[in-house]
Amino acid sequence: MQAFEAFTGLVAPLDRANVDTDQIIPKQFLKSIKRTGFGAHLFDAWRFNDPGLLGMAPESRQPNPKFVLNDPRFRSAEILLAGENFGCGSSREHAVWALMEYGFRTVIAPSFADIFTSNCFKNGLLPIVLDKGDVSALMLECTNTRGFSLQVDLEAGVVRHEDGRAFNFHVKPSDRQRFLQGLDEIGLSLAHADEIRNFEFRHKERFPWLFENQPCRAS
């Protein structure tokens, strides 16, 4: 994972609640066995009027002019503002890969679904929870102001507005540290390999049936 640095980015408003991961990246794109190639299909059914298939050339598509990300004002947005419960539904991590590949580095919403939040923190997309009222106000301002930008500072835990307002947000210290330093999470856990082995030994004594009659590859 790349270390996450403070940045100032253009904001795009997606004024909907319960944006589910089926919308963020529809199922037909999940057939890929890679981690890349999803950005071109972010919000595919909303962004395009023609049915999308994996690997289609973007020039051949028919953009839906009514969808916010097709508004030239928001083309290079790096911050997505959204409604409550963003990322609900399927556990597909492809949703996070798609948002990042498209160019988003953070999503700001009043709340996020649990699995989506975990997926964000494994990949370097920062989910920022702000007060619902603040999100609505920013949504309105963003819609009405050309070039509306915000500064995101994870180290300080603050989103800063150009007019001087600051919105504090909280990120678990463990996630924050990993993000700022770009640490490999599996490596972090494997540093506890001895403890895992000791636990496993005791677990086997307590629950021997979980270690017997297990699926085994017929050779």
Add this chain to the structure above:
Amino acid sequence: MPRTLYDKLWEDHLVTTRSDGQSLIYIDRHLLHEVTSPQAFEGLDLAGRDLWRKETNIATADHNVPTTNRELGIDGIEEDIAKQQVLALQENCDRFDVELFDVTDERQGIVHVIGPEQGLTLPGMTIVCGDSHTSTHGAFAALAQGIGTSEVEHVMATQTLAQAKAKNMRVRLDGDLPAGLTTKDVVLKVINEITASGGRGFTIEFAGSGVAAFSMEARMTLCNMAIEAGARSGLVAVDDVTIEYLRARPYSPSGSRWEQAVAYWRRLQSDANAQFDAELRVLLDNLEPRATWGTSPDQSAAIGACVPEADAGNRRALEYMGLAGGEPMTEIAIDRVFIGSCTNARIEDLRAAAHVLQGRKIASNLSQAMVVPGSGLVKAQAETEGLHEIFLDAGFEWRAAGCSMCLGMNPDQLSPGERCASTSNRNFEGRQGQGGRTHLLSPSMAAAAALSGHLADVREFI
């Protein structure tokens, strides 16, 4: 201090607290399918890591598999990229030595159907899968949760999951469920009450006097949809119903180990005075059968009611669904019926639907009605009982096992504008096919809709 069932499961699996403050919990079972595993295997490869305990892993292909021509095996998958994904699962399982129930294996099926069916899901386990409906397995008092692909790789490499503990919610279901209703109606009501995000950050335990009367299949339907309320896990405590279900399953313990396991399983209950952070009570006696009308699983109504009037909050959903708002639920005409998915494709679900359909024919305005059993073994059992003949006689298609039109990754999809009565779990825009419209309901309600050609009250058919 009195503890909840979730507290006990958590504590029995807590390995350590990592240097950065995250807890590591030990994972007893990891289920894999073809869609969310390839990038995790690739990650292991790139880092030169191996599986920590390979025999805890079990894989099946379910999302991409066709529901026709299954004797052709992988060659029956028409779309090349889908075939590649199923092949990748085979190759990864070969290379990493993971047991696989492949396309032609009779034990193949939806990952959340085959786990319990095989006894791979046991009380007191921690279970994960790169799939949000892993909550299903909580019906066995197992701490079961859906995870993302990075977490899949983490579990493969470390046998642990890094997370913070969730809060406790109890949903008390008291009373008796009226005839014709199922736990699908119950869970749609629960989600409607707590909303699609109300369960975020919680593990939901379903308790109360009503639960004792529910079969394991019915309890799985409840826990399956806990995620639609935003909760990563659902739970039901162990009782005789749980234990009888597991007796003599292929991977259940046997002999003296069975007795030893049962003695532990019986303790998997919340203590009498355990504290819950949130609580909801639903009286079963007054419930009515339900169906969804919108594009989020919390947008449901009793079948005798009307679709809500349009307002700022639901306008987009109504527009997508092609509804004006205010019309009676029973006036919503449908084009297709789908009985299937990890929510409602177990033997009991098929029996309930067949019971309604017996000796009747589906309405002439339907373009298709189909049954997709949850596993090869559910299909075989249904055929032994002659259920397939009831479905076929009524005008249903009888297909092979898989996820099918629950998410339409295989050729089973809705066309734009088509309206489907579906026993699955998500009515999101485009879930069953781009532009398709989904009404979620129980298998018996789906049967009633098939007979009527529109949403209908199953109680008029039994």
